[in-house]
Amino acid sequence: MDFRLLGPVGLFDGDTRIHLGRDAELPKVQCVLAALLLARARPVTGTFLDNALWGAEARNPETRRGYIGDLRLALRRYGFTLPRQGPGGVYRLEVAPERVDVHCFRSTTEAARQLIAKGDWPAALAALDRGLNLWHGSAGALEGVPGDWAAGIRRQLDRERREAATRRAEARLRCGLVGPARSDAERLVAENPDDERAVRLEMHSAYLDGDYGPAVEAYERLAQRLTPAPATRTLADRIRVRDPLLGPPGGDGHDTALPRQLPAVTAHFAGRTEEMARLAELSDPAGARLVLIYGTAGVGKSTLAVHWARTVVADYPDGQLHADLLGRRRRRPSRRDPAEVLRGFLGALGVPPDRLPATESELAGLFRSLAAGRRLLIVLENPADDEQVRALLPGSDSCLTVVTSRTRLNGLAVAPGAAALTLELLDAEAARDLLAARLGRRRLDREPAEVVAELIRLCAGLPLALAIVAAQAVERTDLPLADLAGQLGAEGRRLDVIATGDGPTDPRATFAWSYHRLPARAARLFRLLSRHPGPDFTVAAAASLTGEPDPPLTDLAAAHLISSPAPGRFTMHALLRAYAAEVDNDDAAATVRLFDHYLHTAATADRTLGPYSHVTDGEPPAPGVVVSPLPDEAAATAWLRVEALNLAAVAERALQVGLPRYAVQLPRMSANYQIRQGRWHEYHEAQLVALAGAQRLGETGDVADTLIELARALGWQGRAEEALGQAERAVALVTDPARVYRLRTLLAWLLGLLDRVPDALTSAEQALAAARESAEPRAVAVALNEVGWWNAVAGRHETALASCALALHEFEQLGDRSGIAAASDSLGLIHHRARRFEAALEQYERARALYEELPDVFEHAATLDRIGNTLTAMGRPADAADAWRRALTLFNELQHPAGAAVSQKLGPA
Template sequence: MAVRSIRDVESGRVARPRASTVRLLAEAFNLSAADRVHFIHAADPDLAAPEGERPQQLPLAVPGFVGRCAELETLDSGRHPEPAKRPAVAIFTISGMAGVGKTALALHWAHRAAGSFPEGQLYVNLRGYDEADVVDPNDALRGFLEALGVPATGIPAGLEARVGLHRSLLAERRMLLVLDNARDSAQVRPLLPGAGGCVVVVTSRDELSGLIAAEGAHPIRLNVLTGTESMSLLASRLGAGRLAAEPAAAADIIDSTGRLPLALSIVAARMALHPGFPLDAFAASLRPDEAMLDALADGDVRAVFSWSYLALSRPAARLFRLLGLHPGPDLTAEAAAALTGQTPASVASSLRELTRLHLLAEHLPGRYAFHDLLRAYAAELTRSAGKADESRQARHRLFDYYLHSSYPAAVLLQPQWPTIDPVPAVPSNVRSVSKDHDAALGWFAAEHQVLLRAVRQAAETGFEAYAWQLAWALTTFFAPRGLWQEQRAAQQVALAAAERVDDLAGQAVANRLLSRAQTRLGDLDAAEKRLLCALELHRRLDDPTGQALTLHNHAEVCYMRGRPEEGLRHGQEALRLYRSVGNRAGEARALNAVGWLYAATGDYPRAIESCTEALAQQRASGDHNGQAATLDSLGFAHARLGEHDRAAGCYEEAIALFRESADRYHEAETLQRLGEAREATGDVPGAVDAWRRAAQILDDLGDPAAEDAHRTLSRLSPP
């Protein structure tokens, strides 16, 4: 920034600096995402967010929206453009029965009002009534923070920390949040802004009386459409002339649907495909079938679903039934092909037919999802068909597709990790092929929520081997990103499944991977118990690699529990086992672990010798994360010898490599040791910088060690 520019601002000749200047300064100061927003708004409260932090997440609006004038007027009351007239946070709840058009109203208004929210719109489907996968507020916040420009490595692990960052980013911003399909007030509260000019629209079958009472939400209760609105909806899809020619038949059709928007849309979609058919023929075919779907409350709606299903081609009807077996929340053409035993090209026409008739929605390009009523209907059809063999074969193909697509992707993500022996592949089944690391990462990013649900469903339906092997594959995606809670949940299901069928290999792997999550989450007692179980199982299986992996992990837990001598013995035994089977990557990592533990027990020359050997092997093999860990150990040994400058050099090189591989947990650990080394050399500013960076990461991760980091910062730089 030029001196003249600064003088112009100070003298009042220029009221505010340019937006580009403010953002450049924010970047130069290396501010956190939340601090950057506050800095920019301090310079100019009306300054819009940068393009990368101006999310536009609204799904497509429902075509042919009609009516709801009073409700739209209520929502419009939250669109005050003048800051003085804006409430701090305006919250609207839209409640009503399933299929009544809550989401349609919310999205129609949101698109119409988008111009009033120049800093963006956030959207999440909370799946409140999908028992298998209600969205946890913590997961919803992760999606919002990513949309607001927070890098994945900067998102805290804990709910409280995520809530705080979310509210900081939304403070003083004019944004719209659509929280769709909420289960209850408790699911919604963590997602609400704390202040500022935001508007929140929540849809739910529940009236959310808690939000109305405590947060002052404005309730909007939806009923079915009026007769006039129902006729307008049909006219928007079929044309007014066609209805005018047969008004009595049109009225019968409306009565048969109970004036429920979802049912009307499905009926209209089918009638639109047959413009030459008389309406009275459709009306005559819409008769309630008492034997259909007792699980759904309204007989007229059941009749509409049955009517639409019976009109499908045989391939589309079969696909619709089998989709009821899918764990959700959505699927691709490849997954649909696996369910049916076809190719993606063969199943494409059936997917088009289902979407054309509004029985399925392509909510993202290439990804399909059910309305929850239609999912329940498809599942009921599958059960009532009495074809248990067909259902089991379809599930087998589906789990096979997910396992044999995720297994090679997992190997691409973590090529240094020991693998498992997957269940033999189903011949000629469809596969999703990841060509490289980035493709594998993208596949897991798109599918990991489906895979988590597949782990649970496989465990519940008699496919236990698929459950623990899918959980193993997910670890390669979860662990580097610090998603320890997700890993713990998956491995708990995997372990229970393997125990149920006495699968020793599955039990051994699940115990070991569960212990890793428990270690990172600070539950060392539970982690050590799991490791002892895993070690015994690997010994019974005569699996030296599994034993080495378990001993290696146990060495770390022993060190963390203040037993470095015992940890050293475990590390040395792991090294011997790795060497006995020629596992060079494991050998190098065990050499590093042994080196660290030599240093922890005071044998510094042997520590440096062991780590130097490990580092040479890792550089030869290109194991960057392994190199980072070994450099950290070398720094630890040099620090114990009093060679603090050499230690700092090792730490800085390790930190760069950890950052390169997005391993924030170990980056924070090494930053703390760098802070200690800098303080030991008298470089207090350098120590403060390292500890501050460590504390920031630990805060983001929700790690308990953050408290100690902040205490050290307070000691080094008292107020």
């Protein structure tokens, strides 16, 4: 059995086609089969198959999977498998090339080329006959397969057929088979009257057949449409004078050389399955003719390009050309002369040195002429600029050029037939595959998983760094990976540990090349970004670092020194950050500007979330700082959410660099948001940093405030005893009424958590007295609500009702939605305990709506839980279950233990 694409598509047993699916869907199934067979067992993504099936039309992955299922089922009956690999839907059909007509055709034509190069024309003719006899039908390749993709493949294969037919005509003429050669040439000219090579064969064969008139007429028909080349004019002149020495053609050197210039590939290539499949898509014969592979230094652009090119050499049988344009070889950027590269290419294609033109433009023209009609694969590495590459492009859609570059080549990227692929850092799974390929799977599996993960993290997923670390581990079999990870993690030593001393493979040297190409402003920004302690940053943060508007982030992105994981956000991987720190100039003002950006924007967010938020110490932001505008609660909440890791990192770095006021104040600005969103672990960690900062500042009030917040964080985590201990540390430090109110309110809550209700009520009453002494209206309202709550818990419903009603009135006068929600929730509890269920439900619903609007996720969930209790008491179990399910969803989002109690109320699922 064999597969055919050179005519009707399918699996054939002799001349009998095997049924592959439903008749109505057969053309689409054939399209999938063709795409998989043309990939020569390389991975093919679902996205590529969708493009082949539907092009620009609406795609339906489910329908595509149906076609694949039909094909898989049909092939399985005959011993062929079609597995799906990876989560992204990558498919691979492994079939021996000799069982696919298109691969046999290309193999025989390649053999013919090699035989022609040796001068063995009879053997070449036999090979060409075998190849052309593989074509069936009259509609060309992929007969009956619809769509633009199939049409593009059909055109490409038709060019290959025509090239083989032209070579056969020449071979027949060389072997003295003048009549058959003439018939071949006439058919070729009838198909394309402007094919000058076919016209020359028609002229020559007609002359050798004794028909001088038709030979001259063939030339004149061509000359009426275009200006013939010198070789064609020379042949016409010799025919006109009936040159007796004009015998069979001596060849034009077209097949004298088959360059094979690709470098060797590494034996440890791993981790780029998706990228390999994407390259197969981009370089499909109906796709791009110029593929640009971008990525940061050390990410493996050249390794991927060469490894992939090695897998497709059979698709480019006229040769493979390779040139390193040396843009990264020196400290300052260099630029290899394109004329030098072109001379090398032309020499590899068989042009004698004495026939090489003098100028670059003439060399490029000759290269394009020789490339026309050929299937050449050209790999160009490390260009300095667009122009250097442009001079080396073959200009023929039968050739493919792959360019690897650290910097964007914007001029080439918009050229017709160009496509780009950007290599990202390896994810954890791909990085582990690379280490396994180099170390051996057994050794890697013996290492603790957390050690391997830490090693990958310290190498930032950069293939070059991972390869160097793996090489060190291979050389030192007695060196555990944990020791290597420890060395890499040492402050300021990371690049020293992975240094090789060899320019092309030393990370520090490769980073230096990219850095020294930057314009001055971009270079300064690159250095200053080493001061950013968080995982990513925004334009506003970068502008604050530089103290200038419009930071040149596009220059860094174009050089792939930063990447953009999400719109408006940028990141620099850890090894580049380490190099930036090495070349950083000491500019302390930049650090202050960066910290001010986060502090003052966080203060803006805190004020937006609540009118009674924390405030900074009154110091204005430094000149040049950008404070991001946050016009509403949604914007403020979103900013605090996405910047959470940065705020924590800035606070910790502030301690390290001797700026403790930021370590104290930043956690205050995030506290309200963290409590509302149930981010209590983050809240606790932030307060630990704040306490260290407050102790360094030595301000008693700051220490007391931070102890109060730390106790609150512990209380939210259910660690009431620990929280009480921290709060009691603050008692001796608190004297002013405002802090006494805050501390006593907290103590009331913590004592209540420990079921010490009388003590909680006493503490709440002390908080109310202090609040009234402070003359802060909101503090009085909060304390009134607390006193009412604990009276309700103690069973004093009427006293509780009066206190909470007064609190609600005060909150309403202040326009404080959070307070209104809290007081309404308290009133709901009071009414429920007094068995006034309708009134309880009304108050609870008011509180729930406000908590959802704020949003305050925990209080929203807690109120829903209490609504469920009230609905149960009212005899409405279905409604109660609905409220509890909503509460459970929120508690589970927070990973809060209160969810377990709610789950029990719902009973078995």
